[in-house]
Amino acid sequence: MTARSDSGLPARSADGPAPGHKGRHGGIGSPAPAERLEVAVGARLREFDLGAGFTVGPGQRLAVVGPSGAGKTTLLRLIAGLARPDRGRIAIGSRPVFDRGLGIDLPPEHRRCGYLPQDYALFPEMSAWRNVAYGLRVGGRTTRRARAAEILARFGAERLADVRPGGLSGGERQRIALARTLAAEPRVLLFDEPLAALDPATRNESMRQLDLALSQSGGPAVIVTHSFDEAAVLADRIAVLDRGRIAQAGSPAELSARPGSRFVADFTGAVVLDGEVAGTDGGLTVVAVDGGGMLRSVDRASGTVAVSTFPWEISLEAPGNAPRDSALNRLTGTVTSVTAIGNRARIGLAVPQPVTAEITGRSAEALEIRPGVRVTAAWKATATRLIARGPHDPYRP
Amino acid sequence: MSLGSWFGRVAFLALGLTLLFLTLPTVAIFTDTSPGRLLDALGEPVVLDALWLSLKTTVIAVVVIVAVGTPAAYLVARREFRGRSVTLTLIELPLVMPPAVAGIALLAAFGPHGIFGPWINDAGIELVLQTAGVVVALIFVAAPFYLRQAVAAFASLDRGRLEASRTLGAGPFRTFVRIAIPEARPGLSSGLALAWGRALGEFGATLMFAGSLQGVTQTAPLAIFSRFSDPDGFTAALAISAVLIAVAALILLSVKLFGADRALDRTGP
Structure with a gap:
């Protein structure tokens, strides 16, 4: 089957498939050239108007967070070509895939977006390897089978090659879906709530698989999630979408420390720190935090981890004082920002990794907190979560 | 329900009567005459001609129905468009049409004096009193049975998988062939069975539109009627x-x- 016979490509997009399209017929396995994703679109939804603009560079990961019904999934569908914007422009690399003004609207099969829907949408009547091979357009059965097996192996799922989706667990389905998405050599990755369909027990492993998929693609990625800590672990930038608008965008630490609105403050719960498990102590896992300091957690983990807690779990005290409570975790740093939210205050610290504490306005005054002052952040081991992280990620500093 | 109660016994009796009434005529066909005489009768040219013609015309009709009806049903099922429900009603209309009405309607449309009669004549096609006319009548009465099932089967497909196919690089046609048809197959198969069954049993419209000429338009049901009218x-x-x-x-x-x-x-695999 040729790629063109069934294209349905409208005549008006005379510039044909976007660059890189022909490349897939040449070298299978060669990654798509890293391109930038530019989005500036608007679409009327039932209850509000969706309007969003952002740019994601090659290898960068943007997380889109927000409450349900904020337009997150629609945004991904607009980029993938599964829904049509009313206005604006979407470009992957130098060529637009959608441009209202120029009348360009490439169908999904010519956009090469690796769209992973929430329920994975695996093909139930095909075995795992056939699912993975679906996006491969070249080669005979033997070549395709070999190529599918190779990609499945990357996700540690080669033994599942002949199993149909009906016989797979949630975590296994996710691996097959990721393998299928990457097999088509997408130029952009679009993940919709990739962990929502999984039970918490497999969450860490799945997070690792996602990380793997993201770093292997090398292209820009947009990840929709409703959980701030997932966003902080998987992405390097977060856009908060509320009723169709990007309420705020920035690094996880920036959003947490300086929430632009009450909504963002409530939403950007978790503080996330990078570290490495150093051992155990009295049943607690001890983590050496990058940049200095030791933290303890009741969670079990090994290797590289993300340590997470919530700003309201953290109390601040003057450094050097005798500990006032049972909190086991203490990190001293410099205040970088103070943001008042009602009668509370969000305090941004550099320990040197960014940490956000939320304390009452009264204790902020009592401690005379202002940028430049040194304070100690303290919280309990029971309020400290550990999230396993993928091994090496070249796109993360 | 306990069969010991009086109602249980009544219901049991009702089921027995139902089965008896529905199967007895079928059994009678095979037992009314000796098997030897049945086999001898199968050798009669009238019988052989009718069976062969029925097989030929119904297969052609079903192939046409499936070939044209499958993409048509897919479009109606998967696209939102103005007049969609009117389209559905028009497709189903022949279902409730009495066979005699269907016959008259076909004559009025494609008969020698019908609306399209002159054009069809100019094109060198003859339908009335021809085998082709039988096929036209069969398609007209049987197509809605397939279309209805096919529309329902395609409409119940998961949108996400059709979309996944597109984002993986497959165009609309490949998505239709590789994803939609395999997933809708149970519905398509039962629609095919219904349409074929209906075509095999077609009587009234065929008789009125194509006539009952042995070997040309006399299908099995018409032959049954014709032989039955004969004392022997x-x-x-x-x-x-x-x-x-x-x-x-x-x-x-x-x-x-x-x-x-x-x-x-x-x-x-």
């Missing part, structure tokens, strides 16, 4: 009926086997 033909009528029943049962069985559960049986 009752055995032949029974023989044709027996074959039709066997064929109908076979269609029903094979389609059920092929359509419903093959997806579960297939394992591995």
